[in-house]
Amino acid sequence: MLRVGVIGCGGMGKDHIKRLTNKIQGAEVTAVSDVFEESAKQAAAICGAKVYTDANELINDPDVDAVFIVSPGFAHVESLLTAIKAGKRIFCEKPLCTTAEDCLKVVEAEVASGKHLIQLGFMRRYDKGYMQVKEALTSGEYGEPLILHCTHRNPEVGTNYTTPMAVHDTAIHEIDVLHWLVDDEYESAQVIMPKVTKYSHSELKDPQIMLLRTKKGVCIDVEVFVNCKFGYDINCEVVCEDGAIKMPSPIYPSIRKNAAVSTTIDTDCFVRFKDAYDTEVQDWVDAAAEGAINGPTAWDGYLAAITADALVKAQETGAVEKINAAVEKPEFYK
Numbered sequence: 258m259l260r261v262g263v264i265g266c267g268g269m270g271k272d273h274i275k276r277l278t279n280k281i282q283g284a285e286v287t288a289v290s291d292v293f294e295e296s297a298k299q300a301a302a303i304c305g306a307k308v309y310t311d312a313n314e315l316i317n318d319p320d321v322d323a324v325f326i327v328s329p330g331f332a333h334v335e336s337l338l339t340a341i342k343a344g345k346r347i348f349c350e351k352p353l354c355t356t357a358e359d360c361l362k363v364v365e366a367e368v369a370s371g372k373h374l375i376q377l378g379f380m381r382r383y384d385k386g387y388m389q390v391k392e393a394l395t396s397g398e399y400g401e402p403l404i405l406h407c408t409h410r411n412p413e414v415g416t417n418y419t420t421p422m423a424v425h426d427t428a429i430h431e432i433d434v435l436h437w438l439v440d441d442e443y444e445s446a447q448v449i450m451p452k453v454t455k456y457s458h459s460e461l462k463d464p465q466i467m468l469l470r471t472k473k474g475v476c477i478d479v480e481v482f483v484n485c486k487f488g489y490d491i492n493c494e495v496v497c498e499d500g501a502i503k504m505p506s507p508i509y510p511s512i513r514k515n516a517a518v519s520t521t522i523d524t525d526c527f528v529r530f531k532d533a534y535d536t537e538v539q540d541w542v543d544a545a546a547e548g549a550i551n552g553p554t555a556w557d558g559y560l561a562a563i564t565a566d567a568l569v570k571a572q573e574t575g576a577v578e579k580i581n582a583a584v585e586k587p588e589f590y591k
């Protein structure tokens with residue numbers, strides 16, 4: 258039984274604790290940590306785990322074999338470096354870190370440890386819809402991908418949510434999954450700012466249109482609209498030489514009533530990607546027995562971060578910004 262310590266007991270943290278406690282085979286939560294003790298106590302009530310307010314103490318607890326990092330992105334780097342030093346297996350929620358510089362520190366530390374320790378929570382690679390699109394692309398039946406049209410729509414966000422977060426907190430999912438889909442790397446980034454919705458606030462330009470070009474010339478547009486109000490609406494269409502592949506939306510009944518037809522749109526990621534979270538976490542637990550990592554790695558997190566940094570710069574300049582890795586991909590990740 259893999260004994261897991263969870264750092265960060267907020268919305269995602271509690272969702273993963275319930276998952277690890279009630280759904281996942283081969284793991285149990287033995288410790289939880291949060292800087293707000295009450296949050297940790299609430300989480301401990303779910304799983305009967307030990308309560309910490311210091312993440313480093315949890316990481317070094319001998320009853321913790323593996324660490325789940327679900328604190329805010331800015332807090333990931335310290336926990337990652339501490340857990341690598343302690344030789345613990347790690348599942349880190351996205352983003353790996355909020356800057357490419359910090360991601361590189363983590364990559365270098367993991368490589369130096371000589372052990373594959375980190376899986377990153379880019380769960381869309383485990384989503385059935387994205388996997389079906391990738392299967393269609395890999396079949397070769399539709400020729401080369403040319404253009405991708407995507408949306409990432411949230412019903413609403415809080416006043417702590419700022420313009421750069423649309424990139425490193427939200428679009429980071431598209432940044433990772435889309436280059437994986439088309440099996441290519443990014444070359445440049447640009448951001449176009451439409452008229453701001455009345456539902457936004459002074460620190461957030463919303464919506465945004467993010468444009469990415471890959472090294473093979475595939476052009477991608479991602480509409481990020483985090484105050485769309487109508488639902489949690491994730492779409493992806495790949496236009497190819499011999500056809501267009503549209504990712505299926507979640508299936509709900511079509512209701513006819515009062516001379517109208519309606520269906521359901523999810524309202525958050527926890528429902529929309531529930532199966533993907535379950536699959537990625539089970540994969541991480543199962544791989545623990547072999548000391549392997551099958552899912553996205555810290556290097557994937559670094560690649561996402563250099564693209565995110567370019568998009569954040571493009572938010573400010575409005576220009577097309579180049580995307581370049583500071584280092585070659587280490588053999589360790591090949």
Ligand SMILES: NC(=O)C1=CN([C@@H]2O[C@H](COP(=O)(O)OP(=O)(O)OC[C@H]3O[C@@H](n4cnc5c(N)ncnc54)[C@H](O)[C@@H]3O)[C@@H](O)[C@H]2O)C=CC1
Pocket residue numbers: 264265266267268269270290291292293296312327328329330332350351352378379380426526530
């Ligand atoms: N994969 C996905 O689709 C999603 C991923 N996430 C990720 O999960 C992480 C947490 O996000 P949320 O739960 O939405 O945030 P949240 O703000 O609801 O919860 C964060 C929790 O971490 C605690 N915290 C802050 N600093 C800490 C530290 N140094 N050590 C321990 N706990 C600390 C806070 O007190 C809070 O309880 C983020 O990295 C976020 O990007 C969040 C939602 C969806």
Ligand SMILES: O=C1[C@H](O)[C@H](O)[C@@H](O)[C@H](O)[C@H]1O
Pocket residue numbers: 411426427430526
């Ligand atoms: O990771 C997530 C969620 O998956 C949502 O899609 C985003 O909109 C949110 O900002 C982010 O925390």
